[in-house]
Every structure is written in structure tokens, then in C-alpha cells.
Amino acid sequence: MADRAIALIDCNSFYASCERVFRPDLRRVPIVVLSNNDGCVIARSAEAKPHVRMGEPYHKIRDVVRRHGIVAFSSNYALYGDMSQRVMTVIESMVPALEVYSIDEAFADLTGISGPEQLARQIRAQVLKQTGIPTGIGIGPTKTLAKLANAAAKRWQQHTGGVVHLDTPERRDWVLRKMPVDEVWGVGRRMKEHLAVAGIKTAWDLAQADAWTLRKRHSVVLEKTARELRGVPCLDLEDEPQPKQEICSSRAFGERLHAIEPIREAVATYAARAAEKLRAQGSLCKQVRVSIRTGMFNPNEAKFAKGIVCELPFPSDDTRLIIKAASQGLDAIYRTGYAYAKAEILLMDLRQRGEFSGDLFAQEQPESSERVMGVLDQINARWGRGTLRPARVPVTPGWGMRRELLSPRYTTDWNGLWKVGCK
DNA sequence: TCTGGGGTCCTAGGACCC
DNA sequence: TCTGGGGTCCTAGGACCC
Numbered sequence: 001m002a003d004r005a006i007a008l009i010d011c012n013s014f015y016a017s018c019e020r021v022f023r024p025d026l027r028r029v030p031i032v033v034l035s036n037n038d039g040c041v042i043a044r045s046a047e048a049k050p051h052v053r054m055g056e057p058y059h060k061i062r063d064v065v066r067r068h069g070i071v072a073f074s075s076n077y078a079l080y081g082d083m084s085q086r087v088m089t090v091i092e093s094m095v096p097a098l099e100v101y102s103i104d105e106a107f108a109d110l111t112g113i114s115g116p117e118q119l120a121r122q123i124r125a126q127v128l129k130q131t132g133i134p135t136g137i138g139i140g141p142t143k144t145l146a147k148l149a150n151a152a153a154k155r156w157q158q159h160t161g162g163v164v165h166l167d168t169p170e171r172r173d174w175v176l177r178k179m180p181v182d183e184v185w186g187v188g189r190r191m192k193e194h195l196a197v198a199g200i201k202t203a204w205d206l207a208q209a210d211a212w213t214l215r216k217r218h219s220v221v222l223e224k225t226a227r228e229l230r231g232v233p234c235l236d237l238e239d240e241p242q243p244k245q246e247i248c249s250s251r252a253f254g255e256r257l258h259a260i261e262p263i264r265e266a267v268a269t270y271a272a273r274a275a276e277k278l279r280a281q282g283s284l285c286k287q288v289r290v291s292i293r294t295g296m297f298n299p300n301e302a303k304f305a306k307g308i309v310c311e312l313p314f315p316s317d318d319t320r321l322i323i324k325a326a327s328q329g330l331d332a333i334y335r336t337g338y339a340y341a342k343a344e345i346l347l348m349d350l351r352q353r354g355e356f357s358g359d360l361f362a363q364e365q366p367e368s369s370e371r372v373m374g375v376l377d378q379i380n381a382r383w384g385r386g387t388l389r390p391a392r393v394p395v396t397p398g399w400g401m402r403r404e405l406l407s408p409r410y411t412t413d414w415n416g417l418w419k420v421g422c423k
Numbered sequence: 424t425c426t427g428g429g430g431t432c433c434t435a436g437g438a439c440c441c
Numbered sequence: 442t443c444t445g446g447g448g449t450c451c452t453a454g455g456a457c458c459c
Contacts, residue, residue: 035427042427042459059425075427102430102459188457219433221457248429297426344428402425 004233005110005139005167007120008146009091009127012134012154014104015043018083019073021132022410030070034058037252037402038074074403082411086131094123097239107143109237117165124162139165140172143235144228147185148175148203176204176229186225194218203229243281243352249274250344253399256295257340262399263292264327268392270345271326275319276385278347279377284315284365286349288322290329295341306333307344314362315351318369319376322347323390 011017015033020026030048032041040057051068052061058072065072084103092098095108108123110116120137127135136157138149145166152175153164166172182192184203198217200206207229215223224234249270257263267290278285291307310325326345379388386395 037427038425040426055426057426105459186457190456219456221433244430246430250428252427295426298424 003111004141005113005116005165006141006143006146006237007095007108007110007116007123007137007139008101008143008150009106009108009120009123009135009137010150011087011104012136013043013045014084014133015073015075015080016045016048017133018080019076019407020045021083022407026071030068031073032065032070033073033075034405035075037254038072038404039252042075072405074406076407076409078409079407079411083131083133087127087133087135090127090130091123094119094126097237099237099239100241107146107237110139117163117167120163120165121161134162136162137164139163139167141166141231142228142233143237144185144225145172145231148179148183148229151179151183172231173204176207177202179203181206184225184229186221191218191222243283243350244277245350247274247277247281247283247285247347247350248344249277250342250346251401252342253340254402255399257399258336258338260330260334260336262397263334263340263343264330265392265394265397266343266399267292267326267330267345268323268390269394269397270343271323272319272390272393274345274347275317275322275373276377276380278322278350279317279373282353283350284317284353285322285347286312286315286351287347288312288325288329289346289348290326290333290343291346292330292333292340292343294338302338304335304338306335308333309348314365315349316365316369317353318365318373319390320372321369323392327392 013031016031019031019033028047030051031045032048032052033043034040035042038058040055041052041061042054044052044054048068048070051064051070064070080103088098088100088106091106091108095110096113097109099107101107110119113119116139120139124135124137127133136150136153138146138151138153140146140149149164149166153160153162156164164175166175179202181187181195181200181202182189184206187195187206195201195206198209200209206226209226211223211226214226227234251266251270253266257266271288271290287309289307289309291305293305294303295301296303308329310329312321312325316322376388380386386393
């Protein structure tokens with residue numbers, strides 16, 4: 001069998017790049033994108049990286065932002081999601097198999113292709129030309145090495161032109177020796193600390209470590225990572241997206257909430273959103289977990305957090321039933337006297353529609369639910385999310401997200417003056 | 424004043440059973 | 442004093458990813 005060649009294509013500073021596509025005047029200007037509620041920095045353009053750390057709270061860096069002329073944006077997920085689809089479509093048309101790994105990354109199988117590096121350069125050029133998004137590409141015999149090659153392409157951008165192919169043992173070893181161990185996919189802050197004790201500091205050290213010891217002292221996951229670094233494939237390309245095993249909708253409120261009624265609105269809104277995602281992947285859920293909590297950072301606020309799992313009478317994807325369960329759950333956990341900051345809905349015990357439940361006499365969701373939800377989803381698909389919604393879900397809630405620096409929904413707004421690609 | 428939201432997988436430990 | 446061994450299932454929590 002030919003040597004495997006897995007490519008990892010990743011968009012540079014994706015959210016910041018998306019904003020820049022529609023603001024050519026910002027081509028050389030440092031850009032940051034903020035999390036929901038304009039809380040902290042979640043993306044930085046190359047120019048902003050020297051001045052701003054990832055995850056830094058926005059209120060702490062206002063001075064720096066002003067001093068360096070950094071332009072900040074609220075996150076605009078409608079835009080990023082749409083841009084992501086465009087990028088993936090371009091790549092998909094150029095490779096035999098693609099696994100979309102996240103909003104800004106995908107693995108492609110280039111095994112058997114002659115000149116994978118050349119193809120990678122063509123992919124970069126096409127994606128840039130058709131979407132305006134710059135990318136970096138790493139190629140290696142395993143996913144973990146492809147990721148590392150991608151990191152190398154970023155780190156030595158000038159010399160590599162954004163593409164690194166670890167096709168010889170010499171190149172592989174050179175990169176392994178240069179890369180700190182926490183640049184390896186699957187090694188985070190904690191693991192880095194543990195490994196340092198054993199003298200494992202670089203990717204090379206980890207690749208050389210004894211597999212059995214890694215498994216015993218740490219985990220099978222780390223053992224696989226080390227094998228992959230040596231070029232032994234342990235992770236396959238998954239071109240069929242797997243249905244999620246749990247679905248979450250959670251968000252901090254735009255302001256602190258005290259009374260139960262506005263929290264109930266938020267819980268209903270999140271529950272409705274989670275139910276939409278559930279139906280989109282054709283699943284039913286049997287449990288709904290609702291949780292609420294106060295702020296966790298301010299030492300002057302009384303802290304409180306509680307959640308509860310509510311069992312549904314039968315596996316369901318009916319927004320109304322899920323909201324009802326969540327609302328009852330809220331009644332059970334809510335305590336007066338706290339300033340609540342966030343709520344979360346988690347749909348659990350998921351199964352695909354029609355999957356055997358294990359209980360011959362188990363009750364099933366009535367057919368009327370399917371009809372009503374079908375109509376709901378159709379209308380919202382046609383006219384935009386939130387056109388038709390349960391009574392409990394307000395249009396413009398007082399507790400909604402703060403997004404003071406939001407860019408227009410250039411590509412998706414129904415009321416927009418123009419749409420990309422519809423010239 | 425002000426610190427994201429969405430996931431996955433693995434492990435340890437408790438409850439329970441024979 | 443000493444206090445089975447083996448198994449399953451479930452849950453909570455840790456660690457990681459983007």
C-alpha cells in the first residue's frame with residue numbers, strides 16, 4: 001500500500017480573516033474578534049498577535065487596543081458559518097475525501113496522489129481566490145503528524161509558503177525536535193506539566209517515549225498520540241459526520257438576572273435552539289439537563305450553580321415538550337437571592353430516529369409532534385431562524401447578548417442589500 | 424461594570440450483583 | 442486484629458479540542 005498522505009488544511013486567524021474579507025480597508029490593520037457578550041478575545045489577526053493574548057478579557061485590553069489601532073469585532077457566527085461552508089466546498093471539489101473537523105479546519109486524504117505538495121499549494125490558491133480566506137496546510141502520514149506539519153507551516157511561514165509536507169524521515173525528525181511537546185495535538189497544559197517531570201519536553205521526546213509506559217502512567221490517548229508521531233496511523237479519516245452524542249445550548253446573559261421569569265425565557269430560548277439542532281441531525285433525546293449559575297469570577301458576587309436532569313416520558317424532538325421539561329427543571333433548581341449570569345440546556349441520551357429502544361413497550365412520540373415540528377422547521381428554513389417560535393421565546397429579550405461591535409451579516413442577511421455570489 | 428460556547432473521550436469510584 | 446473476588450453499570454470530573 002502506498003504511504004498514507006493526510007493533509008490538514010486550516011484557515012489562518014479564521015474569524016479575523018472573515019471580517020477582513022468584507023473590509024479591504026483593514027488589510028494591514030490588526031483585528032481581534034470577541035466572544036459572546038464581547039467578553040474576551042477569541043481570534044487575532046497576525047498583526048494583533050504580538051499585542052493581545054488569546055482569551056484575554058476585552059475590558060482589560062482597551063488601552064492596548066487604542067494604542068495600537070486594533071479594530072475589534074463582536075463575533076458574527078452567521079458570517080463565519082457561511083464562510084466556512086464556502087471554504088469547505090472549494091476544498092471538497094479538489095480532493096478525493098474530506099473530513100470537516102471544525103469550523104476552520106479539515107483533513108483531506110491525499111494518499112496515492114502524485115505531488116501532494118503541489119496540490120496543497122493549488123488548494124491554498126483556490127481557497128484564497130474564491131473566498132478571500134488565507135490557509136496553511138500540513139501533510140504527513142498520520143493525522144497527528146499532519147497537524148504538526150500544519151503548525152510548522154505556520155511557525156515558519158516565510159520559508160514554507162504555508163505548506164509543509166513531512167515526506168522524509170529527515171524532515172519529520174527535524175520538525176519533531178523543534179516543536180515543544182504542547183504543540184502536539186492532544187497535549188494540553190496539564191499534560192505538558194506531567195510530561196516535563198519525565199523529561200519529555202519536545203514532540204521528539206514524546207515520539208521516543210515507551211508506549212506501554214505512556215499508557216500506564218497517562219492514558220491510551222497519549223499512547224496513540226506517540227504512535228502517530230512515529231508515523232503509525234491510529235486515527236482514521238472520518239468522511240461521514242457522526243451524529244452528536246449530546247447537544248448543548250448555553251450562553252451567558254447580557255446582564256445579570258435575578259427573577260425566575262426572565263431566566264425561564266432564556267431557558268426556553270436555549271431549549272428551542274437545542275431542539276432545532278437535535279432535529280437537524282435526525283435524533284431524539286430522552287433527557288434534558290437544565291442548569292443555571294451566577295458569575296464565577298467576581299469575588300464580591302455570591303456564587304451558586306445547580307443543574308438537574310429531567311427525564312422525558314418518551315424519546316422526543318418536540319420543542320414544546322423539551323421546553324416544558326426544562327422549565328420544570330428550572331423551578332426545581334432556582335433559588336432566590338442570586339444574580340444569575342448563565343443558563344445551559346444539555347440534551348442527553350440521544351438516539352437516532354427509529355433506533356430500537358430496548359423496551360418493547362416503551363411509549364413513542366406521537367405523530368402529531370413530527371408534523372408540527374416539520375412545519376416549524378420548514379418555515380424557519382424559508383424565512384430565517386426565529387420566524388416561528390414558541391410563545392416563551394421572546395424576539396428581542398432584555399437579557400440578550402451584548403454585541404456592540406457587530407459587523408453586518410454580509411453573506412446571509414435576508415434584508416441585506418446584496419448577496420455574495422448573486423452578482 | 425466587564426472573563427465564550429460547543430463538543431469528545433477516558434478514568435476513577437460508587438452501587439450493586441453473584 | 443482479620444473483612445473475597447469478579448463483574449457490570451452509572452456518574453462525575455478531568456483533560457483535551459476548536
